Amino acid sequence: MLTLRAVFSAAGDLTPAEIFGALEQASPLWLGASLLCMTGFIVLEGLALLYLLRHLHCPRGFFRGLRYSAADQFFSAITPSATGGQPAAALVMRNHQVPGGVITAALLLNLVLYTAATLTIGVVCLIWKPGVFLAFDGFSKALIVFGMAALTVLTLLFLGLLKRGELLYRLGWRLFRFLHQLHLMRDPDRWSRRLGHMAEEYGTCARAMAGKPAVLVTVFLLNLAQRIAQITVPLTLHCAMGGSLGAEGAELWVVQALAQIGSNCVPIPGGMGAADYLMLDGFGHLFSDGYAYQLQILSRGVSFYVCTLVSGLIVLIGFLSGRFQALREKER
Numbered sequence: 001m002l003t004l005r006a007v008f009s010a011a012g013d014l015t016p017a018e019i020f021g022a023l024e025q026a027s028p029l030w031l032g033a034s035l036l037c038m039t040g041f042i043v044l045e046g047l048a049l050l051y052l053l054r055h056l057h058c059p060r061g062f063f064r065g066l067r068y069s070a071a072d073q074f075f076s077a078i079t080p081s082a083t084g085g086q087p088a089a090a091l092v093m094r095n096h097q098v099p100g101g102v103i104t105a106a107l108l109l110n111l112v113l114y115t116a117a118t119l120t121i122g123v124v125c126l127i128w129k130p131g132v133f134l135a136f137d138g139f140s141k142a143l144i145v146f147g148m149a150a151l152t153v154l155t156l157l158f159l160g161l162l163k164r165g166e167l168l169y170r171l172g173w174r175l176f177r178f179l180h181q182l183h184l185m186r187d188p189d190r191w192s193r194r195l196g197h198m199a200e201e202y203g204t205c206a207r208a209m210a211g212k213p214a215v216l217v218t219v220f221l222l223n224l225a226q227r228i229a230q231i232t233v234p235l236t237l238h239c240a241m242g243g244s245l246g247a248e249g250a251e252l253w254v255v256q257a258l259a260q261i262g263s264n265c266v267p268i269p270g271g272m273g274a275a276d277y278l279m280l281d282g283f284g285h286l287f288s289d290g291y292a293y294q295l296q297i298l299s300r301g302v303s304f305y306v307c308t309l310v311s312g313l314i315v316l317i318g319f320l321s322g323r324f325q326a327l328r329e330k331e332r
Contacts, residue, residue: 003273003276006273006276007280007293007296008293008297010280010293011289011294014290014293014294022241022298023298025241026237027240027242029240030236030237030239031236033236033239034236034237034302035302035306037230037232037233037236037303038229038233038302038306038307038310040226041073041229041230042069042070042310042311044222044223044229045068045073045114045226046067046068046069046070047065047222048219048223049089049106049107049110050062050064050065051218052105052106052109052209052215052219053065053098053102055208055212055215056105056106056208056209057102058098058099060096063318064096067314067315067318068089068093069089070310070311070312070315070318071085071088071089071311072085072089073085073307073308073311074088074308074311074312074314074315075087077269077307077308077311078269080267080269086111089107090103090104090107092318093106095322100194101203101205104205105205105209106205109216110219110223111158112155112158113219113220113223114223114226115154115155115158116223117223117224117226117227118151118227118260118261118264119155121228121231122144122147122258122261125254129250129254132255132282135282136258136281136282137281139277140262140277140278140282143263143266144258144261144262146262146265147261147263147264147265148261150264151261151265172195173192173195176188176191176192176195230303230307231253231257231260232253233256233299233302233303234253234255234303235252235253237295237298237299237302251286252283255279255285255286256279256299258278259278259279260275262274263275263278275304279300280292280293280296283295283296
């Protein structure tokens with residue numbers, strides 16, 4: 001609410017009524033395309049995780065994969081720098097009886113390839129349209145450069161964890177000891193033994209995936225498609241309001257891609273404020289102020305707020321259905 005209020009205040013004469021008026025006059029076909037892109041962002045991650053689980057000999061159904069993705073998206077949106085997404089997805093997988101080592105391997109592999117896909121898009125955009133980057137102001141450029149650097153470091157770190165799974169065990173063991181010293185854990189040795197068993201499972205899974213490059217390429221392409229789907233939302237909304245797919249549309253797409261990278265590692269839930277600032281800065285160099293603010297509000301509304309709401313509803317429905325099924329089994 002505060003972010004939207006700040007954007008409307010900066011926009012001057014723009015009112016919510018004008019936003020709804022623009023939606024009423026927009027092309028239904030292109031509006032549908034924007035919602036399809038938003039949905040693709042959730043579905044494609046679910047497909048990537050299901051594909052990994054199938055090749056790790058733990059196949060699961062489509063709707064369960066959708067729940068894993070939705071949990072990741074929803075809790076990433078409400079925690080700083082997406083810190084809650086992976087643990088939430090892991091918890092849902094655990095409830096579906098996926099072994100701990102398989103969960104760790106699947107999520108870490110997907111995270112590596114997701115980060116690599118994001119970094120690939122950023123590099124391509126900088127080579128393709130360097131002028132778009134140069135048009136950003138100094139603060140925006142700093143955020144984008146920091147985002148690119150952070151993604152590079154994270155990719156190397158995650159690759160290191162994949163190759164040396166014992167590091168995960170050591171980190172977990174030290175955490176258990178620390179919690180025991182704070183009197184927050186009673187039996188750290190029991191938890192360490194469980195972690196050791198999970199580390200063995202993880203090592204087996206990681207070695208198995210290392211011998212399947214085709215699987216990794218497929219998951220990378222699914223993550224690439226997921227990122228492209230999210231980045232394309234502003235372009236579809238621009239077309240819905242009468243814009244074109246030409247050179248202007250290409251620059252808009254690059255602006256959104258760089259804005260996503262610049263806000264990706266900011267320690268604020270959902271990149272609140274940072275994403276809005278970057279989008280407004282970039283859109284402002286392409287369009288008039290009034291239209292730039294209007295497009296930013298609609299784009300952020302679909303790609304983040306509506307996406308988070310849909311993901312939250314999927315998580316809630318999945319939780320309630322699980323509780324209902326558990327009660328039915330108890331009655332039997």
